[in-house]
Amino acid sequence: MSGTRLTKWVVAVPMAALALATIYPLVFTANVAMKTRREYILDRFSLSDSLHWENIVKAWTSVGMSRYFLNSVIVVACSVVLLLLLGSMAGFALARLRFRGSSTLFLGILAALFVPFQVIMVPLARIMADTGLVDTYPGLVLAYVAQFLPFTIFLMTSYYSTVPPEIVDAARIDGNTVYGVYWRIMLPMGAPALLSVGVLNALFCWNDVLISLLMMPSAENRTLMVGVTSLRGQYSDDIPTFASGVLIAAVPVLLVYLFLQRQIADGVTAGATKG
Amino acid sequence: MSSVGPAPAGPTEGAAIAPPARRPHPAGPSSRRNRRGSRAERLAPFVLLAPAVLIIVALRLWPLLLGVNFSFTGDGDRNGMWVGLDNYLTLLDDPLFRTALGNVGLLVLLLPVAVAIPGLLATFVYLRVPGHRVYRGVYFFPAVLSPVIVGAIFNLLLAYDGPLNTVLGGVGLGPVDWLGDPDVAIFAVVGVHVWATFGMALVVFLAGFATLDPSLLDAAKVDGASLPQTIRHVIIPALSRTIQFVFVTTMIGMLTSMFGLLYVMTSGGPEGSTYLPEYYVWIQQGQMNQPALASAASTALFLIMLVVGLVQIGILRRAGKEE
Known part of the structure; x- marks a missing residue:
């Protein structure tokens, strides 16, 4: 018994070291963001002697991060709302309504889940260009919705499959139409799954760079992640400003993670336990 | 349709x-x-x-x-014309695409490591190693960060005159040109990818452990099984479905979600040594204006994923049956 306890402590040391290695890069970046250029060049590791918020202010205002931030917020918010609406409608229909071809449809949606964006990006770029949607908010929103909808439908369908069919039947007997059942019963009942899928989709959209690069070529339409990549070239000799830009992009994710970690993990693992 | x-x-x-x-x-x-x-x-x-x-x-x-x-039509002057397999032949002739394929091979070889690390860590967390409550939350965090942010941070850390080389210099090693040496850069990028994503697989493994019957582990303990024996004979067979899932999703992740890292950290360089098919598609489409060639590379990537995925599932199924 004492042998296994000893083993556990021996294992705990490298695990704790790994935990530090996981946190440190972000702490390092935050520290650099608070330094002056001179301080960074003289010593990379020392704690900044005073907090130089002017780097953050510079990144936010003169570098244009505020504009990119706003673009990201608008696009992510619209995408997530649409994804949740369309995903829950489809999930409810697939899980709780009987109609011809429902299992075929579900399989088709599942197949779309395994088509990675890289495989369709060339024709998609052409479709978006032909329809005049390139470089517009609706174009990028539509691209995100198309990308993450199969996953959303998959999770919502498996969630609604756990809702007892009697609830739907009872609501029908009470005189609700199918749409009424969806709007008044299923949508509110889906809240836990919607929260989990919604957070995950928000992260996917917020973190994306490839789709955004492809759909938003002009500088003023850049999303935040593309904005960060453009900082690298512009501020290669001003590391604290660069680090400030990175920090601005990372902090919202950190906040979401601190409050909704369990929901994120639930969304990630739902595919594993139900697939 | x-x-x-x-x-x-x-x-x-x-x-x-x-x-x-x-x-x-x-x-x-x-x-x-x-x-x-x-x-x-x-x-x-x-x-x-x-x-x-x-x-x-x-x-x-x-x-x-x-x-x-x-992918069967031409670019430029031959735009829209049927060219048969020409694009695919061009791909095989292109040293950049061949490097990309070679790097896919490297990823496949590294895959068992990328699965074993989170698997082992999840086992220890499940066995309640001291501090187990903290690890899950800490390890999972980089997995929710954008590859762009991760790449940007490691750009700073791995720079030639950056902190990591300063530390190595302090103990008399290096400096290593992490992102500038063609023999090293791909390992640096893959290493960062594994650092950033192992928490995702860890969380999936922990969800698998949650379905594990604890009496199995108790029985193993009563029988006096060592930790490696318990892992080999109890945990791996009980979690075979989870392991399968992690193998497939980790592979898909390596083939389709490293673009952000490549774009920020190396731009495919040095000397094209860090190209992956997805990056090649992007360059041909976005920079070289050769959409038909890019489509051929896309289709090749899709076929690679199908083959690797099916072979994996086949191998893992067979391994599962032998248990």
């Missing part, structure tokens, strides 16, 4: 998105009177599904066919 033209699909979908959700209110009272069986009611499943299906077909499945078709 051919009836859904790609060109008009985009805007009409945008318009079709809102109405179904609003419909219940005006439709509610009338259909409440003539109960079930009304036309509107029978159509309801299709109305609920229509916007989603339209978007998926028009912007995911249709482009897939379009892209495969596109």
Whole structure:
């Protein structure tokens, strides 16, 4: 018994070291963001002697991060709302309504889940260009919705499959139409799954760079992640400003993670336990 | 599928998105009177599904066919002309694409490591190593960060005059040109990818452990099994489905979600040594303006994923049966 306890402590040391290695890069970046250029060049590791918020202010205002931030917020918010609406409608229909071809449809949606964006990006770029949607908010929103909808439908369908069919039947007997059942019963009942899928989709959209690069070529339409990549070239000799830009992009994710970690993990693992 | 033209699909979908959700209110009272069986009611499943299906077909499945078709046509002067397998032959001749394929091979070789690390860590967390409550939350965090942010941070850390080399210099090692040496850069990028994503697999493993029957572990303990024996004979067989899932998703992740890292950290360099197929597709489409060649590379990537995925599942199934 004492042998296994000893083993556990021996294992705990490298695990704790790994935990530090996981946190440190972000702490390092935050520290650099608070330094002056001179301080960074003289010593990379020392704690900044005073907090130089002017780097953050510079990144936010003169570098244009505020504009990119706003673009990201608008696009992510619209995408997530649409994804949740369309995903829950489809999930409810697939899980709780009987109609011809429902299992075929579900399989088709599942197949779309395994088509990675890289495989369709060339024709998609052409479709978006032909329809005049390139470089517009609706174009990028539509691209995100198309990308993450199969996953959303998959999770919502498996969630609604756990809702007892009697609830739907009872609501029908009470005189609700199918749409009424969806709007008044299923949508509110889906809240836990919607929260989990919604957070995950928000992260996917917020973190994306490839789709955004492809759909938003002009500088003023850049999303935040593309904005960060453009900082690298512009501020290669001003590391604290660069680090400030990175920090601005990372902090919202950190906040979401601190409050909704369990929901994120639930969304990630739902595919594993139900697939 | 051919009836859904790609060109008009985009805007009409945008318009079709809102109405179904609003419909219940005006439709509610009338259909409440003539109960079930009304036309509107029978159509309801299709109305609920229509916007989603339209978007998926028009912007995911249709482009897939379009892209495969596109890969057999030419670029530039031969735009739109049928060129057979020319693009695929060009790919095989292109040293950059060959490097990309070689790097895919490297990823496949590294895959067992990328699965074993989170698997082992999850086992220890499950066995309640001291501090186990903290590890899960800490390890999972980089997995929710954008590859762009991760790449940008490691750009600083791995710079030639950066902190890591300063530390190495302090103990008399290096400096190593992490992102500038063609022999080293791909390992640096893959290492960062594993650092950033092992928490994802860890969380999936922990969800698998949650379904594990604790009495199995107790029995193993009573029988005096060592930790390696317990892992080999109890944990691996019980979690075979989870392990399968992690193998496949980790592989997909390596092949399709490293773009951000490559874009920020190396731009495919030095000397093209960090190219992966997805980056090659992007360069040919976005920079070189060779969409047909890019489509051929896309199709090749899709085939690689199908083959690797099916072979993996085959191997893992067989291994599972031998247990």
